[in-house]
Amino acid sequence: MSRILIIAEHDGTRLNPSTAKCVTCARDLGGEIDIAVFAEDPAALAAQAAELDGVAKVLTAVQQGSGHLLAAVLAPQIAAAAGDYGYVLGPATTFGKDLMPRVAALLGVAQVSDVMAVTGPHSFKRPIYAGSAIVTVTAPADMTVVATVRIASYQAVGTGGAAAVEALNVSCDTPEHTRYVGLEASAGDRPDLQSAPRVVSGGRALGSAENFELIYKLADRLGAGVGASRAAVDAGFVPNDMQVGQTGKIIAPELYFAIGISGAIQHLTGIKDAGTIVAINKDADAPIFEVADIGLVGDLFQVVPELEQALAES
Amino acid sequence: MKILVCVKRVVDYNVRIQLRPDGSGVITDGVKMSINPFDEIALEEALRIKESGQADEVVAVSIGAVEAQQQLRTALAMGADRAILVQSGDDAQPLTAARILQRIVEREQPGLVILGKQAIDDDNSQTGQMLAALWGRPQATFASELKLDGETARVTREIDAGMETIEVDLPAVITTDLRLNEPRFVKLPDIMKAKRKPLDTLTLEELEVESGNHLEVGQYEPPAKRERGVMVEDVPALISALNQRGLL
Numbered sequence: 222m223s224r225i226l227i228i229a230e231h232d233g234t235r236l237n238p239s240t241a242k243c244v245t246c247a248r249d250l251g252g253e254i255d256i257a258v259f260a261e262d263p264a265a266l267a268a269q270a271a272e273l274d275g276v277a278k279v280l281t282a283v284q285q286g287s288g289h290l291l292a293a294v295l296a297p298q299i300a301a302a303a304g305d306y307g308y309v310l311g312p313a314t315t316f317g318k319d320l321m322p323r324v325a326a327l328l329g330v331a332q333v334s335d336v337m338a339v340t341g342p343h344s345f346k347r348p349i350y351a352g353s354a355i356v357t358v359t360a361p362a363d364m365t366v367v368a369t370v371r372i373a374s375y376q377a378v379g380t381g382g383a384a385a386v387e388a389l390n391v392s393c394d395t396p397e398h399t400r401y402v403g404l405e406a407s408a409g410d411r412p413d414l415q416s417a418p419r420v421v422s423g424g425r426a427l428g429s430a431e432n433f434e435l436i437y438k439l440a441d442r443l444g445a446g447v448g449a450s451r452a453a454v455d456a457g458f459v460p461n462d463m464q465v466g467q468t469g470k471i472i473a474p475e476l477y478f479a480i481g482i483s484g485a486i487q488h489l490t491g492i493k494d495a496g497t498i499v500a501i502n503k504d505a506d507a508p509i510f511e512v513a514d515i516g517l518v519g520d521l522f523q524v525v526p527e528l529e530q531a532l533a534e535s
Numbered sequence: 536m537k538i539l540v541c542v543k544r545v546v547d548y549n550v551r552i553q554l555r556p557d558g559s560g561v562i563t564d565g566v567k568m569s570i571n572p573f574d575e576i577a578l579e580e581a582l583r584i585k586e587s588g589q590a591d592e593v594v595a596v597s598i599g600a601v602e603a604q605q606q607l608r609t610a611l612a613m614g615a616d617r618a619i620l621v622q623s624g625d626d627a628q629p630l631t632a633a634r635i636l637q638r639i640v641e642r643e644q645p646g647l648v649i650l651g652k653q654a655i656d657d658d659n660s661q662t663g664q665m666l667a668a669l670w671g672r673p674q675a676t677f678a679s680e681l682k683l684d685g686e687t688a689r690v691t692r693e694i695d696a697g698m699e700t701i702e703v704d705l706p707a708v709i710t711t712d713l714r715l716n717e718p719r720f721v722k723l724p725d726i727m728k729a730k731r732k733p734l735d736t737l738t739l740e741e742l743e744v745e746s747g748n749h750l751e752v753g754q755y756e757p758p759a760k761r762e763r764g765v766m767v768e769d770v771p772a773l774i775s776a777l778n779q780r781g782l783l
């Protein structure tokens with residue numbers, strides 16, 4: 222049985238739910254699962270990782286500097302540790318997408334992007350063409366498999382485990398050619414778009430940042446996260462990290478509202494795994510209705526306040 | 536400074552792709568092909584840097600079949616100074632593309648290499664990062680803002696948590712996100728002028744590119760289809776439909 226190394230994603234204090242989803246994918250491969258935590262102060266994060274079901278060991282590596290993880294700094298450390306493993310997995314989030322190809326290239330191997338299913342020891346299904354097709358790819362059997370896991374395809378493993386925590390000892394030069402400057406996080410205490418069970422998204426039809434308040438109000442009423450189409454982001458109604466789709470976030474909430482969104486393929490690929498899709502659009506022929514579980518043809522400027530009001534009263 | 540821009544020929548983003556009936560791939564015969572949209576953004580950024588006086592040459596590179604000359608001609612019409620086609624029969628996977636680009640980088644010695652953050656056909660999002668690793672240089676992926684300052688570049692990146700800014704020493708690899716810029720339209724006289732710009736063709740043998748460690752590509756299949764659901768008349772009906780499903 223081959224050993225599997227998962228690279229933990231975190232914000233310095235909390236483990237990102239993507240890590241627990243990678244563990245689920247790793248379990249389909251079968252083998253001993255270790256999680257590597259690279260952080261300025263890894264102890265608390267390692268404790269969170271150690272609780273995940275099915276994890277054998279948590280390896281910690283203290284990082285110098287601001288504690289922000291740069292691919293150019295992490296990749297050589299991961300490549301040095303990878304020798305003991307048959308698989309190195311990371312999440313297909315911006316963190317993993319930035320990092321894992323750099324690791325693969327240092328190891329001289331191909332990388333599998335966006336694993337949505339494991340079909341054999343080295344075979345995986347993955348989406349291409351904005352999810353318009355699924356292809357099966359097989360990595361060379363005699364080499365370490367480096368892959369990113371499409372987190373919308375997996376549920377998080379439970380907690381209750383008690384894996385051992387050890388220090389990871391690798392020695393390699395860390396480059397100084399890349400420096401972290403800062404992060405402008407969009408302020409927000411709404412549920413995280415990528416893990417929220419309910420998401421309300423607005424599109425170009427909202428017309429302005431002010432009008433987007435309608436979407437926020439409905440979302441708050443539902444306890445939902447908020448997303449947007451690319452058109453709404455490009456127009457400056459909302460920040461970029463709210464974009465859902467091929468080039469934004471791929472999400473799988475139980476309930477998704479697409480409001481004033483036409484349903485372009487690049488948007489739909491981000492919500493394929495949603496439980497129930499509700500579409501509100503004034504155009505009965507909008508493509509979003511071809512995939513919506515519940516569709517309502519109407520003017521969002523009437524329907525949304527009315528819906529919010531009705532929910533408030535019920 | 537010289538800027539290298541990668542230009543991949545892909546099925547146009549407006550095309551609804553069709554699979555071959557035997558599942559061996561995607562039908563591309565008679566289908567509109569274009570420059571990968573992220574690569575157009577990469578080229579636009581390179582041209583703006585040159586126009587601001589911070590670069591003196593923009594070289595467009597494509598890896599693929601001879602037909603990719605069309606996309607390189609478009610790149611020349613947009614304003615690239617010259618183009619290089621690396622001819623390869625198969626669709627080069629990211630590791631191979633990165634190895635090829637490394638060879639081009641050795642020959643051309645650019646200060647910046649700008650690629651798209653992903654090719655919209657394979658959606659891999661790997662090539663830039665792999666090139667940066669092989670070259671041993673910085674990477675700034677998913678860029679939505681790029682500022683050059685002598686020997687360094689300050690790049691704002693679109694990441695899941697918001698906008699991250701990093702600083703990298705040159706030479707460096709940049710990959711573009713959608714909001715970096717809006718590419719210019721090509722004007723007719725520029726298409727005529729582009730015909731006289733140099734377009735060189737190289738082979739994998741000439742470049743002595745290492746091959747191997749590819750993924751074996753198997754069956755293509757359609758995605759699970761979502762069925763069209765119910766239409767409701769008004770808000771009360773919507774709420775009861777949600778209630779019926781136990782969603783409220």
Ligand SMILES: Cc1cc2nc3c(=O)[nH]c(=O)nc-3n(C[C@H](O)[C@H](O)[C@H](O)COP(=O)(O)OP(=O)(O)OC[C@H]3O[C@@H](n4cnc5c(N)ncnc54)[C@H](O)[C@@H]3O)c2cc1C
Nearest residue numbers: 424425426450451452466467468469481482483488503521
């Ligand atoms: C390479 C590439 C990547 C892309 N990636 C993404 C991505 O990740 N995510 C993404 O979303 N898009 C992406 N796009 C863009 C995508 O193709 C569409 O352009 C975009 O999704 C459209 O956004 P929209 O539905 O908000 O706008 P539109 O297509 O303009 O639709 C607006 C909708 O609102 C409806 N409407 C108007 N007024 C009202 C009203 N008063 N009440 C109710 N309904 C109303 C209209 O009927 C229409 O259906 C990408 C495109 C490219 C080329």
Ligand SMILES: Nc1ncnc2c1ncn2[C@@H]1O[C@H](COP(=O)(O)O)[C@@H](O)[C@H]1O
Nearest residue numbers: 541542598650651653654659660661662
């Ligand atoms: N065959 C190719 N020819 C030119 N550029 C390529 C090729 N393959 C990948 N690239 C570049 O690498 C980027 C990312 O591609 P990918 O890693 O395949 O998603 C693309 O946007 C291009 O800029």
